[in-house]
Amino acid sequence: MGKSLLEAAHENEIELEGACEGSLACSTCHVIVEDQEYYDKLPEPDDDENDMLDLAFGLTDTSRLGCQILASKELDGLVVRIPSATRNMAVDGFRPKPH
Amino acid sequence: MRRGPRCVQRDGAGGRPCCPARPTLAFRGDGDGCGATPLLRPCPPLQDKARKPDWLKRELPGGDAYTGIKSKLRELKLATVCEEAKCPNLGECWKGGEGHAATATIMLMGDTCTRGCRFCAVKTSRAPPPLDPNEPENTAKAVAAWGIEYVVLTSVDRDDLPDYGAAHIAATIRHLKEQTAGRLLVEALVPDFQGRRECVDLVARSGLDVFAHNVETVERLQGVVRDRRAGWAQSLGVLAAAKQAGARVTKTSIMLGCGETPDEVVQTLKTLRRYDVDVVTLGQYMRPTKRHMAVAEYVTPEAFEAYQKIAEGMGFLYAASGPMVRSSYRAGEFFLKNMLRRQQQEAAEQAAVGAAA
Numbered sequence: 176m177g178k179s180l181l182e183a184a185h186e187n188e189i190e191l192e193g194a195c196e197g198s199l200a201c202s203t204c205h206v207i208v209e210d211q212e213y214y215d216k217l218p219e220p221d222d223d224e225n226d227m228l229d230l231a232f233g234l235t236d237t238s239r240l241g242c243q244i245l246a247s248k249e250l251d252g253l254v255v256r257i258p259s260a261t262r263n264m265a266v267d268g269f270r271p272k273p274h
Numbered sequence: 275m276r277r278g279p280r281c282v283q284r285d286g287a288g289g290r291p292c293c294p295a296r297p298t299l300a301f302r303g304d305g306d307g308c309g310a311t312p313l314l315r316p317c318p319p320l321q322d323k324a325r326k327p328d329w330l331k332r333e334l335p336g337g338d339a340y341t342g343i344k345s346k347l348r349e350l351k352l353a354t355v356c357e358e359a360k361c362p363n364l365g366e367c368w369k370g371g372e373g374h375a376a377t378a379t380i381m382l383m384g385d386t387c388t389r390g391c392r393f394c395a396v397k398t399s400r401a402p403p404p405l406d407p408n409e410p411e412n413t414a415k416a417v418a419a420w421g422i423e424y425v426v427l428t429s430v431d432r433d434d435l436p437d438y439g440a441a442h443i444a445a446t447i448r449h450l451k452e453q454t455a456g457r458l459l460v461e462a463l464v465p466d467f468q469g470r471r472e473c474v475d476l477v478a479r480s481g482l483d484v485f486a487h488n489v490e491t492v493e494r495l496q497g498v499v500r501d502r503r504a505g506w507a508q509s510l511g512v513l514a515a516a517k518q519a520g521a522r523v524t525k526t527s528i529m530l531g532c533g534e535t536p537d538e539v540v541q542t543l544k545t546l547r548r549y550d551v552d553v554v555t556l557g558q559y560m561r562p563t564k565r566h567m568a569v570a571e572y573v574t575p576e577a578f579e580a581y582q583k584i585a586e587g588m589g590f591l592y593a594a595s596g597p598m599v600r601s602s603y604r605a606g607e608f609f610l611k612n613m614l615r616r617q618q619q620e621a622a623e624q625a626a627v628g629a630a631a
């Protein structure tokens with residue numbers, strides 16, 4: 176209870192980056208909430224979170240930062256999707272030639 | 275959020291859970307054939323895309339010089355980026371010996387940064403603790419007492435401060451010079467001060483010997499690798515401004531293995547030279563923790579050597595290039611050696627001109 180999704184992901188070895196450790200200084204823990212219903216249950220993101228979300232790769236209408244989603248009874252069954260690439264890295268299967 | 279739902283990984287045939295017993299959040303993939311995203315590896319535990327090669331060996335810290343430095347640093351209450359960022363060379367640099375003095379890079383303004391770059395293990399916070407006004411003087415006294423001949427200063431970013439910490443850094447440099455009667459060589463690896471010219475000038479004119487600021491990666495990957503407040507043009511601007519303000523030597527570093535191409539690296543070197551940057555270092559990006567960016571590629575020692583030759587051919591004062599090289603790796607030794615070489619070259623040229631006259 177009260178744990179952030181980012182923390183829970185790390186504890187379960189899900190590869191969700193959290194470069195700034197949940198201090199709203201990056202968008203590497205960007206997740207997409209699958210269900211509109213669950214998205215609506217979450218408290219509104221504040222300006223600081225929105226600033227970071229704006230820069231996230233693959234932003235959607237139900238995007239949130241994983242570090243800002245806190246566990247609660249209401250959210251039981253929440254399903255989120257991790258965007259298939261963070262900004263620019265290996266998009267559409269592109270692999271740079273080795274040096 | 276209940277723990278316990280199984281991880282859901284769909285195959286092309288449309289749905290077959292993998293590892294039903296494994297407690298994890300329910301994630302669905304959305305790309306890549308098997309249905310799982312490149313970021314998801316439910317089993318086995320997550321690994322880098324590339325395997326860490328043998329040439330990235332790491333000597334465990336130890337020995338008298340190392341423990342001596344460690345206790346001295348604690349006694350003097352100095353923080354090193356070596357420890358904070360988990361540098362792999364810590365054991366080697368601190369040990370010293372073999373003709374070069376031990377080097378440590380002192381970190382100013384605390385151990386907590388206002389930015390969250392994807393490659394960096396330093397702690398992040400929107401509001402780190404306030405600066406210690408005595409730090410410049412105390413650091414100078416401590417380093418002077420330490421007796422080294424070359425010190426590298428670096429700092430976290432402090433976007434929470436009105437001058438981003440520029441005055442604090444400049445004061446530290448001035449104190450260091452005063453406390454050692456100018457004998458100590460000072461290299462400062464500084465933030466971008468959000469591109470503010472007055473801040474750059476303040477530091478560039480503080481008496482330091484080497485003004486360093488890292489571009490970190492090629493232009494295309496700036497937004498991917500660094501915090502959003504950092505940028506290519508801004509960092510180049512800082513390096514150029516420092517030169518214009520009178521810094522004798524400017525220096526920068528880039529990490530390889532973040533997804534850049536060889537052409538981009540060469541282009542980067544060309545651009546840096548155009549901005550009159552004197553020193554460049556290239557090193558392999560190594561992922562500090564699982565919470566950080568994955569390594570895209572482990573660049574071979576041969577490729578690093580090739581870049582070294584290319585950079586030297588472009589006229590840099592020197593280039594340090596190798597998998598384990600970091601910005602301040604053996605900085606004192608290389609600086610002294612190459613400055614001496616440059617002075618000798620210039621003296622030789624002078625003599626030739628004189629003889630021809």
